[in-house]
Amino acid sequence: MKYWERPFGQEKPKVVQGEIFIISDRCKGCSFCVEFCPNGVLVISDEFNSKGFHPPMVTDLNKCTFDGLCESICPDCAIVVVRKEVKIDKK
Amino acid sequence: MSSISQKTIHHYLRHKKKFPHVWCPGCSNGIVLGAVIRAIAELKYDKDNIAMVSGIGCSSRMPVYVDFNTLHTLHGRAIAYATGIKFYKPEMKVIVVTGDGDATAIGGNHFIHAARRNIDLTVILINNNIYGMTGGQYSPTTALGDRSTTTPYGNIDPVFDICELAMGSGATFVARTTAYHALEAQAFIKRALEHKGFSLVEIMSACPVIYGRLNHKGDAVEMMKQMKENAVPIAAYEKLIEEEKKNKYRRGIFRQIESPEYTEQYQNLIYSLQEKQGVQE
Numbered sequence: 157m158k159y160w161e162r163p164f165g166q167e168k169p170k171v172v173q174g175e176i177f178i179i180s181d182r183c184k185g186c187s188f189c190v191e192f193c194p195n196g197v198l199v200i201s202d203e204f205n206s207k208g209f210h211p212p213m214v215t216d217l218n219k220c221t222f223d224g225l226c227e228s229i230c231p232d233c234a235i236v237v238v239r240k241e242v243k244i245d246k247k
Numbered sequence: 248m249s250s251i252s253q254k255t256i257h258h259y260l261r262h263k264k265k266f267p268h269v270w271c272p273g274c275s276n277g278i279v280l281g282a283v284i285r286a287i288a289e290l291k292y293d294k295d296n297i298a299m300v301s302g303i304g305c306s307s308r309m310p311v312y313v314d315f316n317t318l319h320t321l322h323g324r325a326i327a328y329a330t331g332i333k334f335y336k337p338e339m340k341v342i343v344v345t346g347d348g349d350a351t352a353i354g355g356n357h358f359i360h361a362a363r364r365n366i367d368l369t370v371i372l373i374n375n376n377i378y379g380m381t382g383g384q385y386s387p388t389t390a391l392g393d394r395s396t397t398t399p400y401g402n403i404d405p406v407f408d409i410c411e412l413a414m415g416s417g418a419t420f421v422a423r424t425t426a427y428h429a430l431e432a433q434a435f436i437k438r439a440l441e442h443k444g445f446s447l448v449e450i451m452s453a454c455p456v457i458y459g460r461l462n463h464k465g466d467a468v469e470m471m472k473q474m475k476e477n478a479v480p481i482a483a484y485e486k487l488i489e490e491e492k493k494n495k496y497r498r499g500i501f502r503q504i505e506s507p508e509y510t511e512q513y514q515n516l517i518y519s520l521q522e523k524q525g526v527q528e
Contacts, residue, residue, distance in 0.1 A: 184272035191468045192427075207267070228285065228429040231277025232267060233260065 174222040174239040176214050182234035185209035189226040189235060195219045198226060259284045259294065261314050268312055273467025275426030275452030276306050279373055282429055282450075283342070284313065286436040297340045300329040302354060304346040305380045305454075306373035323354030326361045329368050337510045340369070340440060347374040348386040351407055362416035362445050364509040369439045370447045372409060375454040383457040394461045410501050413447045420446035421501040425474045426453065428498070435500070444508050451478065451496070 176197075183205055189212050190198045197220045201213035211234075214220075222239040260266070270276050287297065297315040301307035303322035310317035316339075320328045329341045350358050350372050361368060377395055378384040385395040387407040394401060413421045420442040422435045432450055439446035453459065453470035464470050479487070481499040 182267045184267065186273040186467050188273070188468065188471065192471070209272070225430075228281055228433065229278060229427075230281065231270065231274055233257075233262070233277065233281055233284075234267075236257075 170241045172222050172239065173242050174220070174237060176217070176220065176222075176226070177236040177238070178211060178214070179234045179236070180205045180211035181207070182232045183207075183209055183211035184232055185211070186231060187212070188229050188231065192229055193226055194223075195221060259287060259314055261312055265312050269308055270305065271456040273453070273455045273470075274305070275375070275450075275454075275471075276309065276373060278426045278429050279306070279344075279371065279432065279450050279452065280309055280312060282433040282436055283309075283344075283371065286433050286440060289433075289437055290440060292340060292440075296338070297342065298329070298332050298336075299342045299344060300325045300332065301344045302346075302349040303380070304349045304378070305375070306344055306346040306452075307349060309344045323349050323352070324357060325349065326354060326357040326368065326370065330357075330361060330366055333366055333368060333510055334513070337367075337514065341367070342440075343368055343370045345370065345372055346379075346386075347372065347376065347388045347407075347409065348378045348384075351387050351409055351412065359412070359416040362413050362418040362447070365417065365419055365444045365506050366509045367443055368445055369436075369442075370445070371436065371439075372447060372449045373452050374409065374449055375452045375458060377454055377458040377461075379454050379457050383461060393458075395458075396461070409449050410447070410497075413445075414502055417445075417506075418447050419444035419502070419504050419506045421449075422447070422499065423449040423451070423496075423501065424498050425451040425478045427471045427474045428478070431498075438500075438503075442503065444506055451498075 187200060190200055197214060198212040199215050200210050205211050222237055224237040227235045227237045294315055299310045299313055299315050300318045301310050302320055302325040310319055318328055325343050325345050329343045333341050374388055376388050378386050383396040385398045385402050389395055389402045390406055392401045410421050410423050420439055424432045424435055435448050439448050451474060455467040455470050459470050477495050478498040479495050481497045484497045
């Protein structure tokens with residue numbers, strides 16, 4: 157059946173999900189990703205990588221909008237953001 | 248790791264052998280590398296149909312990390328080599344990555360004449376206000392009064408405005424952005440690649456290790472924040488009063504016009520002469 161306008165609640169909401177991969181051995185600890193993330197998802201970790209820098213670490217993935225800003229501002233190509241839009245079935 | 252390799256940008260990188268790269272922590276060149284790769288990935292160009300040419304300098308290390316046809320040439324002569332490639336294979340996308348000293352001081356003549364002829368090259372000029380790799384000498388874009396290893400008491404040379412130079416020489420696409428505005432840089436590079444004719448994208452970048460340290464500009468994050476404040480969109484810059492314009496510069500697309508392209512014109516000349524000869528014989 158075709159409606160002349162979309163009834164409320166008919167459309168399934170899209171939820172953005174994804175993953176953040178950090179290639180820690182490439183990181184040089186410039187902390188751009190931590191400083192310029194609008195939602196404060198990343199923090200500098202206490203661990204060391206093989207070059208002796210502190211790579212970033214994901215704290216709360218639920219805050220992340222997966223806009224990929226950290227990926228584009230990373231000077232070392234060390235962050236990869238994979239974004240998926242998932243339809244959720246309402247019950 | 249399988250998801251990382253699925254991401255298209257990593258197809259264009261020689262990431263198994265060459266990473267981590269040689270640039271200092273906090274250097275903007277890596278951001279520009281990412282922007283170039285992402286712009287090319289969006290346009291879905293074939294790897295074999297792109298040539299990346301560079302001269303000498305920090306920024307000119309970029310072809311080492313990308314999986315295209317690459318050429319690492321003499322200091323300042325990158326545009327001359329790129330012109331040769333463009334003449335031999337006019338269908339090839341030729342990208343030139345240079346620095347401010349490489350393009351405007353040592354290779355200044357090549358730069359202005361390539362712009363005048365309107366050869367279909369995409370020049371990505373990374374401007375960090377200093378010669379970083381060779382030890383911190385002052386370049387044509389070092390600001391008045393700034394220190395470098397060859398101007399220890401402050402620079403007295405007036406500054407080169409590279410976008411004005413390119414427009415004065417007749418470039419048909421001229422844009423300027425900063426490394427902080429990484430997504431804007433990506434969009435400008437994409438438009439420059441699509442543009443037919445000489446296109447220049449000047450990307451202001453931060454050199455925290457040499458320039459920042461000599462001039463007390465703070466660390467890498469601090470320099471990025473300064474770029475965020477100082478780079479003003481063209482329309483907003485016009486509205487500023489004279490006192491506020493100090494230390495600020497414009498960013499955006501300065502010019503985008505259509506003009507006959509040089510290699511095409513050259514080919515047409517050859518065809519017309521061949522036809523003429525055929526008629527005479």
